[in-house]
Structures are given as C-alpha cells and as structure tokens.
Amino acid sequence: MATAARTQPPWKEPQASSPPKLKVWNSLTRSKNDFVPVDPEGKVVKWYSCGPTVYDDAHLGHARNYVTIDILRRILSQYFGYDIQFVQNVTDVDDKIILRGRQQHLFAKFKAENPTISEDVLNTTINAFDAYVSKNLPLLQNVNIGTFNEESAKAYANVIQGKSVDGVGPPGDKEAKIRMHLRTASTAVTSLLAPSKSTPEDVEVFYAGAEDVLLPYLDALYGHSIDASDHSVFTTLTQKYEARFTQDMRNLNVLDPDVITRVTSYGDEIVTFVQKIMDNGFAYKTSDGSVYFDIEAFEQAGHHYARLEPWNRGDKNLQADGEGALATQKTSEKRSDSDFVLWKASKPGEPAWRSPWGPGRPGWHIECSVMASDVLKSQMDIHSGGIDLCFPHHDNELAQSEAFWAQKDGGHQWVNYFLHMGHLSISGSKMSKSLKNFTTIREALARGDWNARSLRIIFLLGGWHDGIEISPDLRKSGSSFESFVTNFFLKIRDLEVNPNIGSTGKEDEKVQKAFESAKEKVHSALADSFDTPTAMRAISSLITDYNTADKAGLSDAVSFDIARYVTRMVRIFGLDGSADPYNGGIGWSGIDIPSVSKEFVYAVSRERDEVRKHAIAGDLSGSVLESIIAQHKPAQQQDIDALPYAEVLSTFQDSLKSLASKQASTKEYLNLCDQLRDTHLWDLGIYLEDREGAPAMVRPVDAELQAARDHKEAIVRQKAEAKLKREREETEKNAKLAEQAKIDPKDMFRTEEYSAWDEEGLPTKDRDGAEVAKGRAKKLKKEWEKQKKLFEEHAKGAASS
Template sequence: MRWPVLRVLTVDWPLGVGFQLHRGRLCKNPLRFVCSMTTKREQPAWRPPANEAQPRLHLFNSLTRQKEPFVPQNGNRVTWYNCGPTVYDASHMGHARTYLSFDILRRVIQNYFGYNVFYVMNITDIDDKIIRRARQGHLFDEYVAQNHDSSRILADCQQVSQAFVEVLKATVDPDKKAMQERQYNNLLAALKDMDAAAQSVDAAQIKVNQERLLNDAKDLLGDWLDQQSGAGITDNAIFSKLPKYWEEKYHQDMDALNILPADCLTRVSEYVPENVAFIEKIIQRGFAYESNGSVYFDVAKFDSEKDHFYAKLVPGAFGDAKALKEGEGDLSVSEDRLKEKRSENDFALWKMSKPGEPSWDSPWGKGRPGWHIECSVMASAILGESIDIHTGGVDLKFPHHDNELAQSEAYHGNDNWIRYFLHSGHLTIAGCKMSKSLKNFITIQEVLQKYSARQLRLMFLMHSWKDTLDYSENTMELARSYEKTVNELLLGIKHVLRSSPGHGVEAFQKWTDEEVELNKQLQTCSEEVHKALCDNVDTRTALEAIRTLVTQVNSYMERYGKTPGGTLSVNRQLLKSCAVYITKIFDTFGLLAKPEAIGFPSGAGQGTDAEEIAMPFLNALADFRDTVRQQAIQIKATDILKECDTLRDDTLPELGVRLEDKENEPTVIKLVDRNELLKEKQAKKDMEEKKRLEKEKVKAEAAAKKAALEAQKKIPPSELFKSDTDKYSKFDDKIS
C-alpha cells in the first residue's frame, strides 16, 4: 500500500538514511528515498567604499575671520539677508561688486550644492542722503521752472561760488577736497563764459551758456538753495519720489547684469510701524533710551552684559568717532544731537525729525528710523530670530553691521542673530579708490556700453569675492579673452554634433585610449571644480580648471578631428559630455542669461530652442552658397564671389551668424552674439586699415630715402659734408 505524502522533510542523518514525514510522524520508507540536504549558501558581507576625503562647503565667516564649514540651522533650508542699496543716485560699479558677487554665491550654494535658499534684500528709501538729495533736486527743479533771467542766474551762481570757497577751506579729506575743487573750477569756467556771453548781447549764445551754467552749477546751486529753503519742505511725497525713481533704475541695472531678484524685497518706508515696535521692545529690555524725541542704543549697557559683545566684526573699531559719525548720517551729527547721547558711542534707533525732513508718528513724537535699525527690523520680520547668512559690502562692517548685530541680539535676547557674515571686497578703478560721494564712480550702464554683462561677470568670477577687485582695461581684456577661448570650443563642438549622427547605431563609436584619457581629464576637471567651489566658492580656481579642460579638448579635436577621407573621427558623445559639463557650470555661475521656465513647454516643438529652428535653414543657405562659390571660382566670376563674401562678412553677422569657409570641407556655421560679431568685424577692419597705413608708411619712407639719395647726388663734392654739423665743427678752404 502506498501512503499519501503530505510534505517532505529532508534531514541530514549520520547514516545518510532518508525519512518522510507521514501524518506528523517520521517513518522509514526505503521506497521513497529523499536526498540529504547540503549546507545553505549565504551572501558574503558587504562594506561601502570609504570616501572620507570628499570635500564639503566652507565659507569665510567675518565673525571668525576664517573659513568655516557651512552648516545651516534647519536641514537643507538656508535663510539669507542681503543689505540692499540706498537709492538716491545711479547704480555704479561698487553696487555691481556687491550684488554680482553675492548673486554668484547664491547661485552656487542654491544650484550647485542644492540648498533651499530663501533670499531677502532691502531697499533703503529713508536716509539722510536721500533726504538731502531730494530737497536739493526739488528746489533746483523749482528754480529752473521759475525761468529767471540770465542776470539773476548769473548773480545767484556768483553767490554760490563765493559761499563754496568757505566749504573748500573747511574740507580736510584730500580726496573730497580734490572733488570739490573740480566742481568749483567747472563753476568758475561756466561763470566766465556766461559773463562774456551776457556782455556780447548775443541771445543765442546767452541761452547756450545759461544752460551750461545751470548744468555745471546744479549740485552746488542745489545745496545753496537747500540751505536757504530746505527747512520749509514738509511733504513726505517729495522724499519718496527720488528713491522710487532710482529704485526702478537699480532693478533695470540688476536685470541687465542677469542678477536674480530677491525672493522677498523689503522697503524701509513700508516697515515704519514695525520699526517703532522693535525699538519699544529694546527700550523695555533696558538697552535703549529716549532723549529729546530721539531714541539711542546704550552701547555700554549692552556690552557690559555677560552674553553680549559689541563690535563683533571689528572689535578694534570700538569708539571710532569718525566711523560712528558717518554711520549716523550728515543730518544727525549736529552739536545738539551729539549732546542728547549718554555716550558718543551710542547710536540712533529713532531720529526726531527736524524741519525739512520726512516724519512718522511714534511714542516719542514725530520722527524717522535710524539707518542701522532698519535692516534689523526687516530681516527679523521675515527671517526670525536667527539667520543663516547675512551679506554686504566690506565697507559696512563697522558701524552698520556691528550695530545691526547689537540691536538685534538685544531685541531677540540671543548672541547668534547671524551665523555666517559674508562681506564682498572693495572695488578699485584702475587702482584708484571709487566713491559715489567723491563723484569718481562709473555707472553700470556706462560699463555695459563697452562690455557685455557676461564679460563683466567673468571678470568677477576670475577674482575672489572677498578680496579687492580692480576694474580696468587689463582685467576686462582677460575676461574677454577667456570668453572667446571657451566660446570657440563650444561652437566647434556644436558643429561636430550637427555634422554627425545623433541617434541610433552611428551615434556611438568604440572608445580608444585617447577617449579614455580625455574622459579622465573631464573627471579630473569636475573634481577640481568641486574642490574649488567647496573652498569658499573659489570661482577663480574653478575657471582655471575649465580652461585646462578646454585646452585638452581642443588638442583632442585637432589630433583626431578628421580622417584622411575627410570624415569626423572624434567621439561625438564624449565631446558632448565635455560641452554639457562646461555649460552646466557656466549656467550655475549665471553666465547664461535665460528666462525662468514655469510649467510644461507649450506647442509641438517642446524644448526646441531658436538654434534648432534656425539651423536647417542656415545649412540649406550655406550649402547653396558653397555650390555657387565653387562654380564662381571655376569660371572666375569675381562679382559673384564678392557677393558671397558680402553675405558672409556683412549680412549674416547682423543676424548673429558666423560662416567659416574651409578648404575641401563644408562651411562651418556658428551662432554668435550679434554685438560680438560686429565687434570682430570692426576689429578686422581696423587691423586691415592699420596694415594699409603701415604699408603706406614703408612705401613713403622708401620714396623719401630714394629722393634723399637723388638729392645727395646733386650736391657738389665741396659742399657734401658741410650740412653734417653734428659730426664736423669746422671746414677749411684748402683742398689737399
């Protein structure tokens, strides 16, 4: 009888006998032998690779004056406050130094390292400089609108020049004095011309010189009018018109430089109630006091507290009277204001408004916020009691940023309002100090008339963000040269990609030792760039690593670009990888200006750019032109060849297209910035003209030499050497 088998169990027995389990009992069944079970094999232990040498991001922290590992307070989220501009004049290269530098840092930290950055920036639209400039501008415009006759204008400007002599005498700072002397001399020259025109009774000439006089005297005349009538201006709208105008210009300049807008933009004029509440709490905590309608921060009280320290950033500047005075503002350093303080180190949180100043209600009377408190209030309102990163220009360290830290930590009751303080370096112009107050600054728009925004950004990238940067012809030429070198490589790779199969079997080739080596060089470049960016966002070293890769790729393309049959032999995918990597880093640095994409692309050509659309048409045009040129060369049709050259040299550059004719190869098509092509075209014409002039010079010198020889032949022997007075002092009449 055969028993039904319910399940089988195999067991290793000493004698190797097989058993079956039947109805829960082991029973020997020789007819149903089950093979003995072997030992079960298991996976071996696995260990992850060691990668302890991987660099991490370090930033130079002004609070410690050294590079520190960057550790945000809240996971991957980074809160960031940047001191914005005081908008009373055109944005200049000093602004570019700060905002372009921190735009680069922001992009790298956000887009390369992958942090979730929330970036807040302020606009200072209430400030002593704005108040004074607004009054002067308003009174000057009124004066011009009154259409005074030339004699009145001449008399007023003469009074202005006499009053300004006393200002010159009182000025001690040599740079400021030099600026004032230039203003004064310009005014005197305009007065002289105006006086001469008035005496000539030439109405047209009087009008021209009157306009010139008003233009040259604008700043000094505006200041003179302000001293006479400035106290009578009380309308707050007059003080808001000027900053609104210059804020708009500032945003236009930042857009032109491809600087990302802030995630949150704050204006002082919108946060006056918050300023009042902030100051009230500081008073309640015992760190501020009211005096004659103004409120001052008690530096000694704050600094004496166990957990507080005044002047964290620049301890040595504690008590620097000159810096503290500049920080208070021109309208707030009169003798009566200074006497209101308990100590000259104390600074204003709230300023009682004097006649001719904007004002808002407060528990202490009509007044306005002090400069330092404004940033503390707005940053705290948006970002809270402790912020990861605070940035600004190095010139703001003391007293502005040190005062910010003190009043904010007094308000929040902590000692870590800012975790990382980053300061951009100074900017010089051809080695000289630049200052808006000294009127020797270069505006951003003036720079952009000569150089592109990409070239300017490259110049910044080629220098450390925290060190002094010198803007000059030499530094900009280095940036232009770098741009041209990299761009030519990328255009060449684009041509390779267009000229070889991009899909299917033909798109991939076997890698030789040369491709393996170039790929190693690409990986080395990537590692060096990463190491550089981890080291305080060292973009200069990163660009040098990319320059080395560009040289290596160019060398590879030159060696293996063509086979004897004229076909491409370089590895398409490897070249594409190199180009994509370089482009990715340049995009991270903000060198590629492009609109921010939102949502899915629309239309059938999703993701198609202008180059993809234009290239089929340009290829057809280039092929047609090649055919025409070849036939024209055969029949020696010079007129047709000239038209082909005109298309290449004049017509297509206006459209941003460069054609490069190659012997026994198809024409290379490159899409390049139109302005760059036009500059190349002008440079080529200038070079041709230079060569022509040099040729004419050589020809003229040869003709002159020949004429001199002919003239010498006609001189009698007795007179031949008498003209060489530098060699011979005297001749006798004897002939030996």
C-alpha cells in the same frame, strides 16, 4: 558681568543632522565654518542682503557687490540645491536721501522761478560758488571767479599732478575729494563766465554747470522750510532711482529678490522694535526725542558688541559715518560716545513719523534689523553686504537685533553667517558716490566697456570677499576666458552639424578621466567657500584637455557630455542670462547664427567647401560643379527675414555658373570663395572659419573677430598710407631735382653770399671781399661739378624730346 561678556563664545556653531555640503568664510568668526542652515531639514536658507540707498544711479562698485552676491546665491541654489528665501531692502530714507531730495526739490523750484539768467540768479550763483569753495577748498579763500582756474592750479598743483596735498605721501580719498571739488567749482566758473546766457539752451547749460554749487547753498537758505509731512519731496527721488537700480540689476543678469522691503513702509514697525529694545533695558531716550542704544548695558548683560570688527569700535570717523548728521550734534545726554542712534528726532526740513518720543525718523542701522526680523523672524542663516558695512552698520545691526530678541536665559544669535563682498577699486581708490569717481552701470553698458557676461567673469576670477582692482591685465584675463569658452562651444556645436563619424574611441578613456578630475576640482573649489577662481581654472583646464585630445579618437558622446557640463556650470555662474542650467543645452548666447539663416548658410558653406576642395585638387569640371550646385535649391518664396541669406546662396550659385561658362581659373574660384566668406556673409554677421582637413566652421561675427579684422585692416591701411607717403616724397624729390637740373652751374653761386666769381661761375671772394678759403673752394667745386652733370643730362633730355 562685563568679565562674563568677554569670555562668552561670540558665535555658536549650528548643529548639522548630516555632513555639511560646504564651508563658508564667515565674517563673524573670520574663518571658514561648516555651512549648516537653521532649517531642521537643512533645505531652506534664509538670507538677508543689504540693498541700495536710492538717491543716484548705481556704479560699477555696486555691480561688484550685487553681481557677486548673485553668484553666491546661484551657487547655493542651483549647484548645492538649497531653497533660498532671499530678502533685500531698499533704503529710501536716510541722511543722504533727505539731503539730496530736499536739494533737488529746492533746485527745481529755483529753476522754475527763474527761467532766465537774471542779475539775481548770477549773484546767487556767485554766492553759492564762494560758499562751496570756502567750505571745500581751503587753500582758495576769497578767490576771484575770473582767476579761479589759474589760482587753483597753483594752490593744488600736487593734487592735480596725482600726488598728495603735501606732495610727500601717496594720494588717497582726501585727494580724490579735492579733485572732485575742483571739477565742480571749475564747471560753475565756466557757466558764470559763459558769454551767452539768453537762449533756452544757454539757460539749461548754465544751470547744469552751476547745479552742484547751488544745491548746498539753496539748501542752507531754504532747507528748513520743507514740510516734514510731505514725503513726496523725498520719494520722488527714491522711486526714480529704485526703478533705475532694478533695471541696472536686470541688465547685469542679477536675479530679483524674493522679497523687497522699503524703509518708508516700516515706520510703525520700527517704532515698535525700538520700544521693545528700550523695554529690554538696552536703549534710552534723550530730551530732544531721540533714542540711543546703550552699549554698556548691552555688554553688562553678557552680550558682545562690535563682533565683526572689534578693532574699530573706537573709530570716531566710522562712528560719524553711521550717525550722519547727528555726529556733529553735541548732547550731554548721550551716555557714551559709542552709543548709536535708533530713532532720530526730526529737524525742520526733514521727513517725520509719529512715535512715543515725538516726530522723528529711523536711524540707519535699525532699518535693516526691523525689516529682516519682520520677514525672516528671530534668526537667519546669511546676512550679506559690502565689506565697508561691517562696522558700524552690521555690528550695530547685530547688537540691536540681539537686544530685541534677547532671551531670559542669555544671548541670542541673530545671524549665523555674515558674507561681505570685497571692494572694486580704480587706481587704488574705492568707487564712491560721494567722491564722484565712478562710472555708472548704465554708462558702462551703453558705451560697451562691459556687458553682463564680461563683468561677471571678472568677478568670478577674483575671490568674492577680496578686493578687485580693474587693470588691463584683469580685463585681458576676462576677455581670454570668454573667448576660450566661446571657441570651445563653437567646436561642439559644429559636431552637431558635422559629426565625427569615423571616431575610433581610443581617446575616450583618457578624456573621460580628465573630465571626472575636473568635476571633482570644481566641486571642491565651490565647497571651499565658493572659490570661483579655482573653479574657473578647473573649467579652463578641462577645455584645454579636450582641445589637445586626438579628435579622431574621441567619440561625439564624450564631447557632448563635457560641453553639457561646462554649459551647466557657466549658467550656474549666471553667464548665460536666464538659461536653465539643467535643460541639457550646450553653449551660451552669442554663438548661434539666426535660426532663419541656418538652412541657407550651412548649404552655401557646404558648397563652398566642395568648390575649394576640387579647385585646389584641379578637378573642378563642369559636371562636378553641377553636382555641387544641385544639392541645394533655394525655394522660390522665403520669409522676409530669411531673404538675405537665401540671396547669398543663390548669388553664389549664379557666380559659380558664370565662372564655369568662361572656363575660369582656379584662382578665380578661390577668390569667389574668399569673397563669400569675407564680404557677403560677414556683412550679415556670419563668418566661415576655414580649417585644414575639416569643413569650415560656421559662427557669428563677435567682438573678437571684429577686433581681429579691424586690426588687420588697420595694418593694411597703415602700409598703404606709408607706401603713398613714400611715393609722394619720391615724386616731390624728383620734381625738386628736375627744377634743380634746370639751373646752369655758372649761375648757381651768383648770390649775395659772394662778391666775385671766375669764368665758370665759381666764387672767388666772399661778400666782404675776402678770398674764399681753399677748403671752402674745394667743397664748392664738388657741388658745381654735381650740378654741371645734372644740367647737361637735363639739356640732353630736352634736346631729344
């Protein structure tokens, strides 16, 4: 039977009733396969995505996974037209959650019972510190708190300098963990050595600094005392972070799942699922009340195990990650080291559900199998998640689910396509909660490091199943793409205000041909396993072709068609919030000035254009000026939101009249126009971009414009500061020279350095009575003559004044 298992095809290609629309990279086959939905009509796509484990805030590594999945989901539904049933779980019970929830519960209780920092609190914290260092920093055994920073700097000098522990190989996750532990211990030391611990603020600061060493210590002392039936100890934590995760995803413009499943709502279903696997002969119970999956029985029945990453099936470290706390629990009843747990017997301090095998809780992998099978039944099209979930999580999911759905006539294909998203890394290390080397999504958005669009562009520029490392070049590429598309949309929007009436249409055929070619390239790229980098390049090339075309020969209709297409594609990619890709709109958010401002801003822009044109031509007469102003008369009453913009128009007109009354110069009119652009409108978040031979383009002040202005102002400021420094140095130099000029040359060398002088005051002997050497005397004579000249000029100046 084992031989049959090895020769059986591991993946059965779904049969299509019509030509497939696309190919996808399938982790099951490690190749691109035609995408064929299970739905007989080929319309509905059933998709299960592994969701968050909610015990902490989501970081940018999570954003990489969920934003990228959202991109693929949007392309499938909004571009290829599939009706997607998207299910995502929330893992609200597992080893990490149990540990974190229990620790937070005990820590909160400890703080409540100790509102002041007593001697007992200090001793407990010192013991916690010692235990933490002993476990996590083995080179610092029995270290003294007062000398911790000095001793840790010596013991872990290589790690602190960015090297490996031994200073030979490159640093990795091991070194990242050591750096984390050093920070944690050092922070606790700072709290313990703080001079003041008496005020409520001091107490809060103390606990904040000592928290990470107290958490594991308090749990080791009291964790077993937690009531297993009181699930609120854990759900208090998970409900908080699930809500924060949901908000983070919405802030990143990630679509909500159609269905959300939570592990804690599936206790009975998980028990039933495990029992069915046992009934099918693929699981066994141990005497402690746990249930394990029997890999040997599964394979002997003709199934395949570890289909995603067969090369990792013997990796004990990965197996340990999957088993959690059970990995360190030795039992002679486990039939094979590779067998994995389906149901864990609960230990003291852990939540428990009733089962035929005794109080327990679900294993990590069984959760997704049960929830996905409950909603999507016996077969789904797509299963997605981060690439680190391939083994053991998804491989174990596959095995136990196919064991559950096993048929008498052989195997059962539970998932047709596995899609795994690549990692996001910083300095070569994967972002990880356990390593604490991450920036949370909300921190990144709050600081302005990223926004929903800029982060998504970065992911679109990289392959979805490839790793991405954030680098200055990558950020620059993303920023350039966003600015490039923004400027394109601004040009098209400007056509709506200033249409190209005199177009000859001679460029239409050429540009239309480039347009059709670009659409084909985008379609081919997306149909080739969602190749967004190639699609993005095709869109950029289309915009370049448009920008380089002779606009005098291009009709507005072609321009608008291209703009609507680009708008549709960037909206499909999720780059414009919830905007409908198919509503015929043009542009994305951030290119519009406020609606209430348009009447007045476009009016003052037109007047400014006319004033500049006539001023430069030298024919800005009073009558011309009156005709310009007469075109726009602000109403006497305005909505309060429109008032600032109406005032800009009226103030500009009043200033023009004032300049006319005093017969101002051309320069004064042009200065007024610059002031309107650079100050009055800029301060309202609006910029007028002057163009040769065309009206000024009205656009909002965005980050790119602000950065350019800040850079320009910085250069002006640096030049001014440099000039001021030169002037100050020159003044100091002149003042010093003036003081020097007051000294009589006969007195300038009468110092302790010499012991004899001639009648002119020149030294003849040094301090020891020796004759001054001829060379030295010659040099002193030159200095004396220079001083004599200064002194005489000073005397003349003083006499004349």
